[in-house]
Amino acid sequence: MTQWSGYLGLILQGALVTIELTLMGSVLALIMAFLAGMGRLSRFFALRALATAYIEFFRGTSIFVQLFFAYFVLPLAGVELTPLQAGVLALGLNVGAYAAEVVRGAVQSIGREQHEACIALNLGRWQGMRHVILPQAFLVMLPTFGNNAIELLKATAVVSLISLADLTFQAQVVRAQTGNTMVPFTTILIIYFILALLISWGVRSLERRMARGLDGVRV
Amino acid sequence: MEWDWNFVWEIMPTLIQGVKITILATLLGSVLAAIIGLGIALARRSPNRALSRTVGFLAEFIRGTPLLVQLYFIFYVLPDIGILLPPLVAGVIGLGLHYGTYTAEVYRAGIDNVPRGQWEAAKACNLNARQTWTHIIIPQAIPPMIPALANYFIAMFKETPLLSAITVLELMNQAKSVANTYYRYIEPITLVGAFFLAISLCSVVLLRWLERRYGKIER
Known part of the structure; x- marks a missing residue:
């Protein structure tokens, strides 16, 4: 039994790497989502085209291929990345592209009358966006952002293939050392599921917090 | 490192071999996902509480954990209890099961939408x-339901590179083996990306058509 506790420690170390990746990837994804989502709504054709190209490219190719591209091909172009950097970059850019469409959809879902009210109050484009549209749109985005964060968590398993010591990688190590497959894989499945539950619980409570004071504005 | 067209033509036949397996896995996985999804959707509507709760939890669990780990589980753990599957079969079962939990939601929404x-x-x-x-x-x-189902089948297509982790010789695995033989990563990995992008862009056109043809609900 003593050796199992050592192996469990190994798996928990992997869980830390997975959590770290998920958090850093989510931050990058959030930034990219707002940049690209707002870009698609821009007045300027060049910005719209750039944002659309980014979104279509990252949604159109597999996360797996993007990760391998970041890790194996970018160094040939002179950009050396550690596995962690490559992982965060690929995950953040990939999920950011999906989330950008969520941002665009949510901003567009805010009614005409809100935009008209901004004009009537003589707010600038940026002021209206910042104080009127985004606070309402953000609430619409939140549930889908939660789903995207879970997708990102699940996608982190792929980084084990570029030798980053996350949960899946550590499970493989334990499997190689003990010859037992059932225990490590069942353990990490349960850990992933708990992490996913934590994310959906966190997003739901954030949603309740944000919705406070907005009663009557939205149906 | 320079892009070498001669090398591209040299490796093309090998990659085409992989493309065939990728498409085969997607098609078989889609059929399986469509069937499993219907099964889950019907089980969750069952008046038998125990059945609907159990299936609901299992579906939630499968949706909350990474496909890669599930593939490892099917490929490495099931042989321990006497179920030995060839890699492609294990891969198709993994894809079908994972995406079956997503298509179940599409079926549920579709059935609930009938007035x-x-x-x-x-x-x-x-x-x-x-x-x-x-x-x-x-x-x-x-x-x-057809556009939403097609959407998930396209998503599944982009996840097929994961099958390379359980030794299925699909496109990504062929590209990796070519890259490891010749020590050239830039052409094979870029070609894989280009291939996925091409198919995805075509499928976007198909999806738009499906949406126009079937998406409207006549009331």
């Missing part, structure tokens, strides 16, 4: 349960 009046009319016309499903509900529920 109540239709159920009542079927009852008024004295149709029994089987007749109601086959003649009234299913014919109206299926067409609006």
